[in-house]
Amino acid sequence: MITLTNVHKTFYEKHxxxxxxxxxxxxxxxxxxxxxxxxENGAGKTTLLRLLSGLYEPTGGEVALDGVPFDLxxxxxxxxxxxxxGSDTGLYDRLTAREHLEYFAKLYAIPKQETKQRIxxxxxxxxxxxxxxxxVRKLSxxxxxxxxxxxxMIHNPSIYLLxxxxxxxxxxxxxxxxxxxxxxxxxxxxxxxxxxxxEEVDMxxxxxxxxxxxxxxxxxxxxxxxxxEETTDMNMILMAMLARGGxxx
Amino acid sequence: xxxxxxxxxxDTYRDRRTVFFTTAIPMISVFALVFFFSFFNxxxxxxxxxxxxxxxxxxxxxxxQQEHWHLTVSDTINEELLDGAYDFAIVLEGNTLTARGDFxxxxxxxxxxxxxxxxxxxxxxxxAWVTSQGIEENGPSIYxxxxxxxxxxxxxxxxxxxxxxxxxxxxxxxxPAAADMFAGEKEKRTMEPLLMIPLSRARIFFAKSMVVFLYxxxxxxxxxxxxxxxxxxxxxxxxxxxxxxxxxxxxxLFLAVVAFxxxxxxxLVWFSLLTDSYKDMQNLFSPVSIVWMIGPFVAMIVPATxxxxxxxxxxxxxxxxxxxxxxxxNVLTLGDYVLTISSxxxxxxxxxxxxxxxxxxxxYALGHS
Numbered sequence: 001m002i003t004l005t006n007v008h009k010t011f012y013e014k015h016x017x018x019x020x021x022x023x024x025x026x027x028x029x030x031x032x033x034x035x036x037x038x039x040e041n042g043a044g045k046t047t048l049l050r051l052l053s054g055l056y057e058p059t060g061g062e063v064a065l066d067g068v069p070f071d072l073x074x075x076x077x078x079x080x081x082x083x084x085x086g087s088d089t090g091l092y093d094r095l096t097a098r099e100h101l102e103y104f105a106k107l108y109a110i111p112k113q114e115t116k117q118r119i120x121x122x123x124x125x126x127x128x129x130x131x132x133x134x135x136v137r138k139l140s141x142x143x144x145x146x147x148x149x150x151x152x153m154i155h156n157p158s159i160y161l162l163x164x165x166x167x168x169x170x171x172x173x174x175x176x177x178x179x180x181x182x183x184x185x186x187x188x189x190x191x192x193x194x195x196x197x198x199e200e201v202d203m204x205x206x207x208x209x210x211x212x213x214x215x216x217x218x219x220x221x222x223x224x225x226x227x228x229e230e231t232t233d234m235n236m237i238l239m240a241m242l243a244r245g246g247x248x249x
Numbered sequence: 250x251x252x253x254x255x256x257x258x259x260d261t262y263r264d265r266r267t268v269f270f271t272t273a274i275p276m277i278s279v280f281a282l283v284f285f286f287s288f289f290n291x292x293x294x295x296x297x298x299x300x301x302x303x304x305x306x307x308x309x310x311x312x313x314q315q316e317h318w319h320l321t322v323s324d325t326i327n328e329e330l331l332d333g334a335y336d337f338a339i340v341l342e343g344n345t346l347t348a349r350g351d352f353x354x355x356x357x358x359x360x361x362x363x364x365x366x367x368x369x370x371x372x373x374x375x376x377a378w379v380t381s382q383g384i385e386e387n388g389p390s391i392y393x394x395x396x397x398x399x400x401x402x403x404x405x406x407x408x409x410x411x412x413x414x415x416x417x418x419x420x421x422x423x424x425p426a427a428a429d430m431f432a433g434e435k436e437k438r439t440m441e442p443l444l445m446i447p448l449s450r451a452r453i454f455f456a457k458s459m460v461v462f463l464y465x466x467x468x469x470x471x472x473x474x475x476x477x478x479x480x481x482x483x484x485x486x487x488x489x490x491x492x493x494x495x496x497x498x499x500x501x502l503f504l505a506v507v508a509f510x511x512x513x514x515x516x517l518v519w520f521s522l523l524t525d526s527y528k529d530m531q532n533l534f535s536p537v538s539i540v541w542m543i544g545p546f547v548a549m550i551v552p553a554t555x556x557x558x559x560x561x562x563x564x565x566x567x568x569x570x571x572x573x574x575x576x577x578x579n580v581l582t583l584g585d586y587v588l589t590i591s592s593x594x595x596x597x598x599x600x601x602x603x604x605x606x607x608x609x610x611x612x613y614a615l616g617h618s
């Protein structure tokens with residue numbers, strides 16, 4: 001479970017100019033639930049994910065994991081998080097897919113034999129067997145995306161933070177990925193992901209957080225949202241909420 | 250942390266650009282520069298000698314001439330010089346010996362050496378005359394003047410070449426690895442997953458800096474060894490110079506090279522942290538490699554007897570003086586070497602303290618994302 005209390009994030013630029021990206025966010029991501037982060041480009045979804053991962057420190061407020069304030073030096077807390085950083089996958093071009101996974105497994109101190117088993121399992125689940133030994137430079141965008149997702153999962157974290165994970169995936173791969181998310185949900189893991197694909201929200205999510213200009217427009221269960229908006233068309237709901245944006249805090 | 254060092258080494262090794270800059274560039278530079286220097290030192294020089302010059306002096310020229318000199322004694326030397334038979338000629342005019350001609354680089358060096366032979370010959374003749382007059386050899390003189398080059402390296406050309414190539418390659422050698430480790434990772438956004446692993450930023454920083462250092466030291470040692478081997482092949486006197494160097498000086502040179510490589514890699518890391526892309530990093534570091542070249546030129550201008558302690562505190566002058574000393578100047582003491590190494594390592598420590606703190610800030614570790 002991740003709890004954010006009055007969290008805000010401001011970036012300071014040259015000439016003392018500041019840019020407030022997240023404003024007074026207080027939400028809880030429950031264990032065993034899948035939460036979607038929705039909003040326009042620049043709404044603060046990626047910043048929020050980075051903040052949850054510990055990559056950014058909040059300018060104010062507190063982030064806590066299972067009630068314990070997040071501490072960058074707490075290696076146990078960091079090991080409990082798996083992060084996928086978006087379509088810009090951040091992979092090393094000169095390493096193979098397998099070498100990526102082995103490298104990160106080693107950094108997380110996973111024994112060799114176990115690493116081997118996990119790589120086999122992930123490559124079967126996400127359809128990576130054919131290109132496991134190819135260098136990343138030679139892989140398509142979708143293949144790279146799968147490697148990046150696998151990297152986030154290699155150490156079996158309990159919290160998954162995924163930034164637009166299905167972007168670039170073909171229909172088969174996207175379904176494999178969704179199946180994997182549902183399996184993680186069944187295993188009582190906490191999953192937070194950002195997406196622009198509304199059918200994915202409908203298919204996977206329990207909760208939804210809608211961000212607009214760094215503030216939370218809506219946080220609650222998907223079913224409640226359907227009930228409140230009197231429709232199950234997420235595109236309609238999102239457009240309507242964003243249009244009303246300023247009135248909801 | 251070892252895992253990270255090994256992975257970074259493997260990843261960097263697979264980059265052709267890095268391998269090229271780390272190994273091929275030093276090798277090409279060394280071959281080119283050694284060839285350049287040797288060409289001007291050993292290319293054929295045609296020298297005309299006026300037949301009217303004292304026979305003893307002509308004999309002295311002939312006995313001490315270099316392998317690539319071609320001496321011709323003639324009584325129509327001026328005409329032959331104008332016809333282009335010689336690069337230059339030693340002509341007797343009244344009681345003056347004039348070196349005349351279109352010298353070129355190797356000719357200049359030959360003319361200088363002939364002049365030195367004449368000075369020796371003059372002194373010997375004077376000594377013989379004084380003795381023949383029944384005067385005690387040193388009787389009327391207050392002092393004697395002698396030329397004694399410090400060490401056998403003499404004119405410092407070996408030191409200049411060694412220092413020049415070393416500084417050139419040390420700057421170029423670690424650059425691709427450093428650019429890759431920080432600026433490149435920010436550009437490709439591979440730093441983000443790395444900072445998520447359960448390792449402190451200080452340890453990640455140390456592992457990456459270590460890789461930069463290892464590539465820098467590999468490149469610089471490769472260039473130093475290669476230049477020494479090639480110079481031994483091209484210049485016969487180098488073997489004698491190196492044979493006279495005690496083992497302790499080889500060790501001190503090695504330590505000084507390691508210290509300077511550490512300084513260069515610390516600066517590379519600093520610049521890599523300041524920039525967000527490979528290209529920016531290269532642009533920013535280029536002036537540093539030019540600044541390094543000040544060292545050899547300072548050492549060429551300032552004679553070994555005028556070297557002072559403050560020079561040993563300033564890189565790249567200090568490492569240049571160490572190389573000059575190794576290559577024949579032979580004036581530095583153990584204390585001077587310790588001063589050079591410790592002052593360099595002090596600067597390295599300060600830079601690493603600053604860069605380690607910088608890496609803890611998202612602005613430098615992650616770039617402007």
